[in-house]
Amino acid sequence: MTRTYIGDYPSTPFPVTDIPASCVHEVFRNVEQWERETDTRAIRLHVGEPAFRPSSAVAGAVAAAVRDGRDSYTTAEGVLELREAVVEKLTSENGHDTDVELVVATPGSAQGLLAVMNALHRPGAHLLLPAVHWPVHLQQCLLAGFVPRFYPMDEQMRPDVAAIAAMDVDSSAVLLVNTPSNPAGALCDTARLGELVALARERNWAVISDEAYEDFAFDGEHVSTAALESDVPPSDRVVFSAFSFSKSYAMTGYRLGYVVAPNSRHAQTLRTVQEASIVCPALPVQMAGIAALEEREQSRRNGAFVRRTRDSALLPLLDAGLLERLPGGGWYALLDCGRTGLDATTFAARLLREHGVALAPASGFALRVAPDSAIEPDPGAEHLLRLAFCGPPELVAEGARRTAAFAGAR
Ligand SMILES: Cc1ncc(COP(=O)(O)O)c(C=O)c1O
Incomplete structure (x- = not known):
């Protein structure tokens, strides 16, 4: 055998x-x-x-958690209270149709992105990255074992959908989209994201949507990629989302973010990756996240x-x-x-x-x-x-x- x-x-x-x-x-x-x-x-x-x-309520939440002994391990995906607050925000502001079971709190969205890549990696798989990218995306791609491929962008540094469609990669490929983007500040609208999601679905690719700068959209609204799949049955969805507390609430040194899996099968893999890598995010920091979400x-x-x-x-x-x-x-x-x-x-x-x-x-x-x-x-x-x-x-x-x-x- x-x-x-x-x-x-x-x-x-x-x-x-x-x-x-x-x-x-x-x-x-x-x-x-x-x-x-x-x-x-x-x-x-x-x-x-x-x-x-960060606001004084955020700092106070960390202090209170430490003082009150809320300093233990939690489940790998983070406490329910935080994930409930995240789901409330994802539903009311990002247009997601999601559930607490699909949310995984992470020590910064950087760790969340790496967890998603670890969860999605298949031997020999390609990760499609923007031609002009945040260098950490490439580092994570290589760490997770993906083969990087760089996709062209238009003159405003937005993903060039036709050029991505012409790339020769198989169904194990994963497409990374970053809007608003680092370093170019490019913003994708609904039409462009819709075309990208349709292409990914047609090719059977997963999509990673890095939305660390969601609250910094100036020439139009921020569109959350996963919202464009809300009418698709969860089992058929392909979009993973990564969000951060670092930018919206200036919590850069707290190290808190969250990722959202498209369905329960993928959420389970993400939890396993977390168990094996970080065990769980720090509980006092999770409490700070709850305080931040109360002050949208x-x-x-x-x-x-x-x-x-x-x-x-x-x-x-x-x-x-x-x-x-x-x-x-x-x-x-x-x-x-x-x-x-x-x-x-x-x-x-x-x-x-x-x-x-x-x-x-x-x-x-x-x-x-x-x-x-x-x-x-x-x-x-x-x-x-x-x-x-x-x-x-x-x-x-x-x-x-x-x-x-x-x-x-x-
Ligand atoms: C595009 C992008 N994604 C994710 C992150 C990670 O943010 P954090 O790990 O602090 O949540 C950054 C930080 O600079 C970024 O620029």
Whole structure:
């Protein structure tokens, strides 16, 4: 009798040791070094740390949980109270038809995304990633053992549906959609998401919808991909969703998010992945999540705050030809410094050195796999830079003004 052992499967193409570190961390280290050497504080627009903080109710919920002894293990998927609050929000605001059994609380949506990929991975399966992507999506793809494929985007950095349809992948493929997106701030509307879901269903692909920036949709409403499947029987649904408390409530250091499985079969696999990886999210943090969901208006205020910064502070970048249009959502803008004659790395290094403004060169957001399996930036991304506009508005405005002036002087 032939038996299949794990070792008989085709091995993953990338050993963990070859997975590239995120370029953002490298920029972070360079900026800190410059700050130490010059004893100056940079205008830090290279990372997305928001100006607003979690409300006192959120912090109080953690303190109360610790004080009251709510500090034990919980079930892998998190306490029912939190999942009930999540379902209430998913139903009333995201248009989902879901259930507490399908929700799994995770330590940040990053861990949630990895859990979904672990749950969906099949030997040799492809993960379809945006050509310009958050580097962590690629790291997770490789960690979970998927073979990455990068799909083209239109001129506004939204998924190009026709090009995705033309990709040669089988039914084990998984399509990742990120709206509003990091790093381009692209927002997908109902029509585009509907076409993507229809394509995935036709091809029998699963979809991972990363909605970490759901409360930061500016040029239109945020559409939650799974809402487009609410009239499909759960057993036939294909969309997994990942949400975060980090952006909407500025709870970046709490590490809390949640994923939603399309049906109970997949939810069970996700619970197993959680049992085996994190056991459960920290209970005091889960209590903070409940407190945050009681203050949904806070997330709307945070969205409006970032929108105001976008509407005013980024205008000099449009005038300088660094930005073609304001980002439709999220809290990052993707600049193109091609007209200055400098590549993004040189532009960022000089901008920091000469004007004290830190941006992230974005070639690490457009990685490709070379024929020899080396991971390299797409040469087409040589002039792209990412600017975060969620920080203090006066600093974002000053940083954007200096960036535009530096580009204009070239
Ligand atoms: C697109 C995207 N998804 C997910 C995350 C993860 O957020 P967290 O793990 O803090 O919930 C981030 C964080 O930067 C992100 O940019």
